[in-house]
Amino acid sequence: MPKDTNQAAGKAVLYRMVMEDHLCPYGLKSKDLLEREGYEVEDHHLTTREETDAFKAEHNVSTTPQTFISGTRIGGYDALREHFGKEVKEADETTYQPVIAIFSVAFLMALGLSWAFYGSILTLRAFEWFIAISMCFLAVQKLKDIEGFSTMFLNYDLLAQRWVRYGYIYPFGEAIAGVLMVAGALVWISAPIALVIGTIGAVSVFKAVYIDGRELKCACVGGGSNVPLGFVSLTENLMMIFMGVWMPARAIGWI
Template sequence: TRLKTIPQIELVEPDITTQRLKITHTSALTLETLQQALADFPKYSIQTLVNEANKPHFLTTYKPVLLIFTLLVLCCCIDVWNLVKQQATTAFTINHVMRVFMGGFFISFSFFKLLDVRGFASRFKTYDALAMYIPVWALCYPFIECALGLLYLSAFNTMALHVFTALIMLSGLIGVILAMRLSQPIQCACLGAGFNLPVGNVTLVENGLMLLMSLLMMI
């Protein structure tokens, strides 16, 4: 009934089986107009129907992130191999491998963010728990991330570094979890503003893994 109050709509035909509506209208309608008409009825929602045949494949969507992770794993393997060849068994520890991985991770991802700091910040503020309330944090984040990468690669192994890393990763993880609960997709800022990556399971794993590693480094 509420949809029929929109002037452009001529006919509304509900289909109980598929839980969809067929709307006949005389002129163009926007999704926002339909959503506003149902604003007083939170039980119902109208969303854009995505054609699964045209939906990008998972590997295509997250290709840049997966490539970076693959290269980082290869770098860690090469580093371990070199230590084994040099018989530097005392230098080879799990913490050493995590430190190399985290250092490479932060530097790699900060590079893309630094290409367009303001573009990154505008995306980051839409879901990061801290950046939502402190906008300047979003502008500083790429530089902080780069600094963290350099510190980890330089073996700056202090409790303060690991605690700080854990806190910012926790903030990001909370934001990702909340964003994933929304019906509308949010663009991920992990690779800055140059890639159209939705906030999803990959983003969740990315933040969760860094949080876990920073916690393990405290032990």
């Protein structure tokens, strides 16, 4: 057990793995959190596997790091966050963070491009770039794990349920359409792709969520995501439908 002289208020004892071939990231996070909370940390390094296993056996724990405050074992990093009243997300907890990150960065990139090319952020091209870049980012998320995406996609996409290979084609179609729209090139290729996959996707999401009332995870940011199926995925598809109509209309001078 940690020494009593080091367990007074304002002090904490931390045991973490620090080996030649492994530096525990959660140990570093625990140390940082304790210091930010105003604790003086007595930092014990577990430098070998044997030393680590012996520590676990002695304290009847299965993981490290372990933090002790005032003689009481708090536990690992998540337990430490809970101890300080900070949010701890469950593994399957729904979140919109990936989508917020994608759309926020895409928006800022679009404004940056507009400023670089036109000297102003208030341009129609900035709006087009925002949607096109968002499509590219979302496609990359799907392409990172196309097997996982296609499996999740099958839960709700009407065409994929009839033709499984569509789940593997969809991310490439979204990526191609997005890249071409960023470039403003080959509109007669990008627009039909965006219009078709966007329409199928919008109908599928609307049926699954708003007609059937199913609670599913959205494959829009790739397989294994915890983003709820609904508004976000519907918005993604509606944006593609819009671009599928908007870009040809601009190209022929209707707008």
